[in-house]
Amino acid sequence: MTLFHFGNCFALAYFPYFITYKCSGLSEYNAFWKCVQAGVTYLFVQLCKMLFLATFFPTWEGGIYDFIGEFMKATVDVADLIGLNLVMSRNAGKGEYKIMVAALGWATAELIMSRCIPLWVGARGIEFDWKYIQMSIDSNISLVHYIVASAQVWMITRYDLYHTFRPAVLLLMFLSVYKAFVMETFVHLCSLGNWTALLARAMVTGLLALSTLALYVAVVNVHS
Numbered sequence: 001m002t003l004f005h006f007g008n009c010f011a012l013a014y015f016p017y018f019i020t021y022k023c024s025g026l027s028e029y030n031a032f033w034k035c036v037q038a039g040v041t042y043l044f045v046q047l048c049k050m051l052f053l054a055t056f057f058p059t060w061e062g063g064i065y066d067f068i069g070e071f072m073k074a075t076v077d078v079a080d081l082i083g084l085n086l087v088m089s090r091n092a093g094k095g096e097y098k099i100m101v102a103a104l105g106w107a108t109a110e111l112i113m114s115r116c117i118p119l120w121v122g123a124r125g126i127e128f129d130w131k132y133i134q135m136s137i138d139s140n141i142s143l144v145h146y147i148v149a150s151a152q153v154w155m156i157t158r159y160d161l162y163h164t165f166r167p168a169v170l171l172l173m174f175l176s177v178y179k180a181f182v183m184e185t186f187v188h189l190c191s192l193g194n195w196t197a198l199l200a201r202a203m204v205t206g207l208l209a210l211s212t213l214a215l216y217v218a219v220v221n222v223h224s
Contacts, residue, residue, distance in 0.1 A: 005132070006119065006120070008133075009119050009132045009133060009135070009136045010119060010136075012133065012136035012137065012140075013111065013115060013119065013135070013136035013139045013140075014111070016139075016140050016143060017104065017107065017108055017111065017143060020100075020104060020143065021035075021104060024100045024104075025097075025100075026097070026100055026101065026104065029093070029097065031097070031100075031101050034091055034101045034105065035101055035104050035105035035108065036105065037087070037090070037105065038087045038101060038102050038104070038105025038106050038109070039105045039106070039108060039109030039112075040109075041083050041086060041087050041105075041106075042083065042105070042106045042109035042110065042113075043109060043113070044083075045079050045080060045082070045083035046113070048079060049076050049077075049079050052076060053073060053076060057069060057072055057073050057076075067185065070181055070184065070185070071178075071181055073181075074177065074178050074180060074181035075177070075178075077177050077178075077180070078177055080106075080149065080177075081149060081152075081153050081173065081177065083106070084102045084103070084106060084146075084149060084150050084153045085153045085157055087101070087102040087105065087106070088101075088102045088150065088153065088154060088157075089157075095154050095220070098150075098154060099147065099150040099151050099154050100147070100150075102146075102150045102153075103143070103146040103147040103149070103150040103151075104143075104146075104147075106146045106150070107139075107142055107143040107145075107146040107147075110142060110146075111139050111142070111143075115135055115136075115139055118132070118135065119132060119135065119136070130194070130195075131194065134194055134195070134198050137198060137202075138198060138201070141198075141201055141202050141205050144205050144206070144209050145176070145179070145205050145208075147209070148172075148176060148205070148208050148209050148212045149173075149176050151212050151213075151216050152169055152172050152173045152176060152212055153173070155169045155215065155216060155219050156169045156170065156173060158219070161219065162219075162222060165215065165218070165219055165222075168215055169215065172208065172211060172212055172215065175208060176208060179204060179205070179208065182204075183197070183200060183201050183204060186200065187200070
């Protein structure tokens with residue numbers, strides 16, 4: 001039974017990534033090693049972020065939620081956008097190809113580094129726990145988030161982007177960077193349960209994805 005539970009969590013977490021790789025056409029471009037390179041870049045960026053946070057923003061140990069400290073920590077996530085831009089700048093091809101390579105490699109690296117061991121150790125435990133199902137669902141939300149972030153970075157770095165689009169892209173990038181901070185603060189203030197918080201993250205990510213998709217289509221049509 002525990003092995004069956006682990007299999008369900010593993011499939012829920014990893015299969016959407018495999019399906020995305022196959023259905024997005026990346027497999028036809030033999031983009032596997034490009035995704036691996038994006039994953040290596042992710043590791044380097046996270047190492048730099050950890051060193052920066054450990055140096056300038058030590059862990060808050062008080063009983064009161066440190067809003068300013070958490071906001072400053074969230075600001076460091078701008079490094080993810082820089083890393084995604086670095087990955088896309090090193091890949092030649094169409095915009096959607098660059099976006100998917102960067103996003104899939106980045107999200108897969110995060111999945112392996114942050115959720116692989118907890119799933120392997122915890123989901124095979126004696127007792128069933130919903131938190132591993134939630135963890136698997138959250139990994140799919142992260143995949144959508146990084147696709148959205150990659151599309152935003154691709155749009156803002158276009159040298160021929162119309163100035164009328166730039167404020168909207170910057171606003172969406174700001175929301176993407178601080179989404180985790182806003183959701184964490186909202187969950188803390190409203191004392192939301194795990195499932196409610198997961199649903200809220202999914203809804204906010206979905207709204208950002210739809211907004212970014214609409215803007216991406218407009219940018220592509222204008223410049224085609």
